[in-house]
Amino acid sequence: MSDDRVRGFPAFGAAGARGRFARSWWGRAWLSAMEDTALDLRQLKQGRKYAAAGLVGPITVSPGRITATVDDVDGGPYRTQLRLAELSEGDWTRFFDRIASRAGHLAALLDRDMPPDLVEAAADAGVDLLPRIGDLDPECDCPGWELPCRHAAALSFQASWLLDADPFVLLLMRGKGEREIREELESRTAPRETELAAADRTPGELPDLAGFRPSGAPSIPAAPGVPAEAFALLVANASGQARALLAGQPWPGRRHDAVRLAAEFPSVAGRLGEGGGFERAVAAWTYGGRAGLEVLESPWTPPKAALAAARAALADVPDEEVVFERNHCTAGAVQLRLDRRGRWHPYRLEGGTWWPAGAPETDPGLLLG
Template identity: 45%
Template sequence: MPPAHGRGFAQTWWGQAWLKALEDTALDLGQLKAGRRLARAGAVGAVSVRPGRITAVVQDRDGTPHRSDVLLQELSPEEWDRFLGMAVERAGHIAALLDRDMPPHLVEDSAAAGVELLPGIGDLEAECDCEAWDHCGHTAALCYQVARLLDQDPFVLLLMRGRGERELLDELHVRSLTRADSPEPRDEPQEAAPEGVSAAEAYADGTILPPLPGLPALPSEPGLPPTLDTEVGPAQGLDVEAVEFLAAQAAVEAYRLLAEALAPGHDRLAVEDELSVREDAVRLAAADPGPAVEARLAAASEHSRDGLALAVRAWRYGGRAALRVLEEEWVPEEDVLARARAALSAAWDDGERPELRAARNRWTVVGSDVQLRHGRDGRWWPYRKERGRWTPAGPAAHDPATALAVASGSE
């Protein structure tokens, strides 16, 4: 295989699991780093794989060749019998294996049957003619190259454990046919299934189940997303700046949702509808992305540049509710209108109430550039006309006089 320039050694689950097993059990991290450098430089020759052993010639940086071997314990006949029996009992496993596919959860099910497929501590025994007593850079490089082989064919792992692919599949095929032809026992009396209770009853009875553990503490800040600053350039059409921005905002949003979930009384709050594409684009734009990302968000939300800036200003004052007040104009029903008028009458003493001109859910102060907008939740939103456009002037208030004072004070 060509050198692995600018990419990880393993792309698939099996290759990455092999590397994790190697790195978790390594005694000398320095030798692992040396092995990565050699493997990345293409210093590993053709790899020979056979039961219990992998072999290759690995060249030093000065060109000196070394024969390197890594030994892996073969599974015993009893372990192979348990593995094959487990696979035959699970229709998904046998179907996948006969189709030359190895599902990742095969590792967990094999371990439950007492068969470890991936190497553990001390399972990879190194032999190299450089006479190192443990893993050296040459044997580590060989292991990294094997991860690339597992990317192409995970059955290589089973070959190292003692069974070749053809032999394994033939035995699986025979076992599956034998199992299918076996008659079901009919003469033996069937034991009655134990009686139980429904899950709802079990959870309702606090004496049946142990108490749940306490909630975890909220972290001090959102987590950091992974960096995309790699040695290889991005794929064609991939906007790295946009992806990094989205990853960072996903972390911030996850932190906000966790904080809300851990807050007292969260279980009594109604579940909100998901944001629309237009609303979510405004939410992201409120996080101050770069100009290129902002332009894409404006297009996604069908806003002009100025329109998006206005929507962002509303969002920062009150999220989705503030955005809807900005963009929606609606006619209050009679009972809603009556309550709004009552609130306006009670907000000022006699003679102090300004003259208001009503239009739908909006009350504009006559002779002034300030306005109150009534939200569907009963709150009042202050607005002010700037450069000919009504602009959000502050957060909502339950008292219209308070909201109007905010709008008037923003001059």
């Protein structure tokens, strides 16, 4: 088993009591699966107190289980675990095929978001990602007989914090680590070998295009069952690919194509994808192009000098209101995300989800001022 399939998390401690448990909807679904199965509500109440008091030790997540030791005022520590059935290889194949076919779902998952329509799409393919009543199987070496006991309940409550921050924790319990999942999705969205071979052919000498100026897109009438706007979209798409290839820029491929086209042709966006994840991806491209989509999908660690410059630009904002995490800078209901070109992209918190909110700026002070 690779390190990618075993993840360890430090103990939250008493300081980990950050208010209510499970802020995300999938975190709440996790707790519901545990709470609706419990026969003794007193154990749940005690487990909540143990979790908030920081009695749960470091947590380890691996395929099929999440484990930790839990202290108790009456003894312990006790070794506690929650089991969850792994998905079969057939389940994973259907899940990967379904997610890879929808750019919005893919973008949301890579941004560590799990919109309801992504889970619904997986369920339509016969794959249950979230646990249901009775799916979580608690075990503990304490003398108690309750299922779950207060120690397993405490572990489950703290696990909801992990799930809030990263839905890949749930997918790891279902059997695959983040690296495996990303590689599988990349293999499904990468160009085919025949396409790569064609791209590798050395083209002949091109004519001098410096003085060439197109007269405009050709006017193509509608065909039976095919509206004229469909032809206009295909022409624009081919033109965009040609410009990128002539400029030596890599084409984003099918994974981002649907998002780009929906941003450039809003009238056909509904045919290319749907759901909150897809809409966020389209908004990110609309405001920031390919770089905007990259900061939505892929967090990265910028150099220290870039973060120091940002802190200096935000000197007028109280330190306790600004939180830096990798390339994200959060201040209340506003978040800024730094792209690799040194521009900050603004986001607004709407319904518990960060949404692209405007064009990027090199000076973060202009966006938080």
